[in-house]
Amino acid sequence: MSEPRIAVLDVDGTLVDTNYQHALAWYRAFRSLGETYPVWRIHRLIGMGGDRLPAALGGEDTEQRIGQQARDRWSEEFDRLIDEIAPLPGARDLVAALRERGHRVVLASSGKAKHVDHFLDLLAVRDLAEAWTTSDDVESSKPAPDLLQVALEKLGAAADTPSVVIGDSVFDVEAAKNAGMPAIVVRSGGFGDDELRDAGAVAICDTPGDIMAVLDTTDLS
Known part of the structure; x- marks a missing residue:
């Protein structure tokens, strides 16, 4: 581990x-x-x-x-x-698996606060995520790295703390690269694998649940 x-x-x-x-x-x-x-x-x-x-x-x-x-x-x-709107397959299980492995979890959303609250309840992850962000937390959104940096600040972590981003778009991958973080991506964003790899994704999976099967090959092992 x-x-x-x-x-x-x-x-x-x-x-x-x-x-x-x-x-x-x-x-x-x-x-x-x-x-x-x-x-x-x-x-x-x-x-x-x-x-x-x-x-x-x-x-x-x-x-x-x-x-x-x-x-x-x-x-x-x-x-x-x-x-x-429904959770994607294995979404809560992934968050739980990350916590079970000893990792800290923060949800980096640029959505409106009312939408983020709705999704937290829909996913039932308030007891698993240590913190989360909303559009109120940043002035410049993805692909700028600001949201990811604020997410670390929410945990009281320094910008160079070992971290991994999990997203679904080239904008997530670009933001992660701009923040100096590796990115794992799910295909639900609708981008091609070649686009995601060219942007810098280190792993690509169909669903959040599928990420659990590859955790041992990533920095989140």
Whole structure:
């Protein structure tokens, strides 16, 4: 067994199956404001923070014109879909397995506090995760490393504490690289294995439950 580490887990799309609901909510939000984008283009950006998504999708002009309105309407649309969301297979079991191996667990989410609270209850992990983040904790979202750094601070850990990120998107992997952390990824983000490896993922699995089978080959053994 390796020395205890900090496991920094993404929530949306990694532990709970939210990516397609997020894409649909953004689609409806933009369309309500007179902007229609193909859903596949929106989906390719899920995992990036909402503070960045309008500009990434439509350019800085879109951000200046309707960025905040789109974020507000996205939240309303996502609220209507939230009861359809379920945990991904093995999500809570993975968190429990990490704790049983002696690792510390922090959930690094850039979601709204009310959504994070909902997912904590849905996953039943309040007794397993030592801390968690929300969008209120950072000004710059993924792929910036800020969220991961704040997650360590929540545990009172230094930035160079041995840590591993578990996520579902290239944005998680890039944020981990920017923070100097290795990243394990699940495929629920919809990115290709080649994209995830090129970004720097050290392991790729189908589900959170499948990560348990490869823990002994990672820094979380």
